[in-house]
Amino acid sequence: MNASTLDRPWLKAYPPGVPADVDTAQYRSLVELLEEGFRQYADRAAYSFMGKEISFGQTDRQSQALGAYLQGLGLVKGDRVAIMMPNVPQYPIAVAAILRAGFVVVNVNPLYTPRELQYQLKDSGAKAIVIIENFAHTLEECVADTPIQHVVLCAMGDQLGMLQGALVNYVVRNVKKMVPDFNLPDAVRFNDALAQGTRASLKRPELNPDDVAVLQYTGGTTGVSKGAVLLHRNIIANLLQSDAWNAPAMKGLPASEQVTYVCALPLYHIFAFTINMMLGMRTGAKNILIPNPRDLPAVLKELAKHRIHSFPAVSTLFNGLANHPDFNTVDWSHLRVSLGGGMAVQSAVAKLWLEKTGCAICEGYGLSETSPSACCNPTTSKTFTGTIGVPIPGTWLKLLDDEGQEVGPGQAGEIAIKGPQVMAGYWQRPDETAKVMTADGYFKSGDIGIIDEQGFFKIIDRKKDMILVSGFNVYPNEIEDVVGKLEGVLECACIGVADDRTGEAVKLVIVKKNPELSEEQIREYCKANLTGYKQPKVMEFRAELPKTPVGKILRRELRDKK
Numbered sequence: 001m002n003a004s005t006l007d008r009p010w011l012k013a014y015p016p017g018v019p020a021d022v023d024t025a026q027y028r029s030l031v032e033l034l035e036e037g038f039r040q041y042a043d044r045a046a047y048s049f050m051g052k053e054i055s056f057g058q059t060d061r062q063s064q065a066l067g068a069y070l071q072g073l074g075l076v077k078g079d080r081v082a083i084m085m086p087n088v089p090q091y092p093i094a095v096a097a098i099l100r101a102g103f104v105v106v107n108v109n110p111l112y113t114p115r116e117l118q119y120q121l122k123d124s125g126a127k128a129i130v131i132i133e134n135f136a137h138t139l140e141e142c143v144a145d146t147p148i149q150h151v152v153l154c155a156m157g158d159q160l161g162m163l164q165g166a167l168v169n170y171v172v173r174n175v176k177k178m179v180p181d182f183n184l185p186d187a188v189r190f191n192d193a194l195a196q197g198t199r200a201s202l203k204r205p206e207l208n209p210d211d212v213a214v215l216q217y218t219g220g221t222t223g224v225s226k227g228a229v230l231l232h233r234n235i236i237a238n239l240l241q242s243d244a245w246n247a248p249a250m251k252g253l254p255a256s257e258q259v260t261y262v263c264a265l266p267l268y269h270i271f272a273f274t275i276n277m278m279l280g281m282r283t284g285a286k287n288i289l290i291p292n293p294r295d296l297p298a299v300l301k302e303l304a305k306h307r308i309h310s311f312p313a314v315s316t317l318f319n320g321l322a323n324h325p326d327f328n329t330v331d332w333s334h335l336r337v338s339l340g341g342g343m344a345v346q347s348a349v350a351k352l353w354l355e356k357t358g359c360a361i362c363e364g365y366g367l368s369e370t371s372p373s374a375c376c377n378p379t380t381s382k383t384f385t386g387t388i389g390v391p392i393p394g395t396w397l398k399l400l401d402d403e404g405q406e407v408g409p410g411q412a413g414e415i416a417i418k419g420p421q422v423m424a425g426y427w428q429r430p431d432e433t434a435k436v437m438t439a440d441g442y443f444k445s446g447d448i449g450i451i452d453e454q455g456f457f458k459i460i461d462r463k464k465d466m467i468l469v470s471g472f473n474v475y476p477n478e479i480e481d482v483v484g485k486l487e488g489v490l491e492c493a494c495i496g497v498a499d500d501r502t503g504e505a506v507k508l509v510i511v512k513k514n515p516e517l518s519e520e521q522i523r524e525y526c527k528a529n530l531t532g533y534k535q536p537k538v539m540e541f542r543a544e545l546p547k548t549p550v551g552k553i554l555r556r557e558l559r560d561k562k
Helices: 009-013 030-040 056-072 090-100 114-124 133-145 162-175 190-198 232-250 270-283 296-303 315-322 347-357 430-436 476-484 519-529 555-560
Strands: 045-049 052-055 080-084 104-107 128-132 150-154 212-217 227-231 260-263 286-289 310-313 337-340 361-366 373-376 396-400 413-418 443-451 457-462 467-469 472-474 489-499 503-512 538-541
Touching (some): 030 232, 030 270, 045 056, 052 056, 114 133, 114 212, 114 227, 150 190, 212 270, 232 270, 315 337, 315 489, 337 347, 430 443, 467 503, 489 555, 503 519
Parallel strands (some): 045 286
Antiparallel strands (some): 045 052
């Protein structure tokens, strides 16, 4: 493909030095990338957790041992191994072990109910799971109805040394009561598995770019949760694309200074999996592992110990931190990239973040099915654009109408994505794959967007979140963005509710920052800022909004509980 700005108008927006395409053949597999990182950066800290640093060299040795242990269980190339943990050092060790042994990583949300966990383990056919003891009771309830044959059990303090580890485990189990009783008699402790694996040797399977690396389950926003099949080459492509995209912002850092990432997004989510863990292996970065991003005082206390360069997060986390009284205990002056993804970044949040850190939130866009990044604003941008930016190197986007025909500039259409990071399909669901893939290889995202003359894309909304009021389309993102700017509003979400007169009406759910803020004030503000059919007919105040563990607001749950 020629790097033609006629075909790709967005190339004009690329910062100097960012290529139109990346060479995705640099590595045959993620294992090649991991082992290059282990060799190059052996003595550097790869992860910081609870005040302890774990080096690339340690991660190398421990992942070899765990990989050998897993192979010793009789698992063969292509078998699926689940991981169910928050951001603890055992997570990246397990990922490297599973991939090096030739198996497939199945990322599992640790907050799943037994029903959800059973579904994912059965659907993926996982034969083994590496799980933290805090959630072992969930596994116990459903394990008999899954293909799981082997359980490796981790504890919060496994990687903290004998004394600190024992203390942390005591507090987690007995003081904070974070480990409900469970009975998994055949489970093997993580450190015991490492000890056994150290006495064996890891057999290196032949891995190709088209081998499956990860099954990344979608949130099920359009129905049943499906496993996006991400090949080694998909994730390699995306981390190389991201590396090229971040380069202009990282340029000028002293060669002696190690890049430090905040890893507050959960590693089981594809955003952190690729942008923190895998990109960190490529760049030799240190990841600060945050096991519970909802504990804002603890997050800020941890970040105050470090010099931070890159912070990927969702809008709700940026907002929560920026509004926290301890925010200024952290030195934000070295921050080069604030990457917003997972949900729309609201302009009021972006404004506050820029004021407080001097680093503009650079909004991006992607999905589990695209490994995840597809679009991003230039990392050199000093302003918040309110768009999802432009397609990153090697990525093509177009907008389609309901008949699958491409629509022109200024017209809304479903965003369709093509590039080396697009999944191979949904795990064992050719029918579902056929619904989302076009004949010419584009993935249909389910998001409605428009493109401007500069090639910047803007999400208007998801197809199913759109509200139809008397035949007029109302997009919740717009209402939320407008109301989010009102002084005294901390967070808000907008959904459609049934209405006898207009078919649907707009309902607004608000979390107040200022308790004095009244419904009347909000209505007056909406009247001044929104045309009649967009104004909320129903209003509700809540102490908090329902969110996914990543921090994405669950409009679906608000709709279900209306």
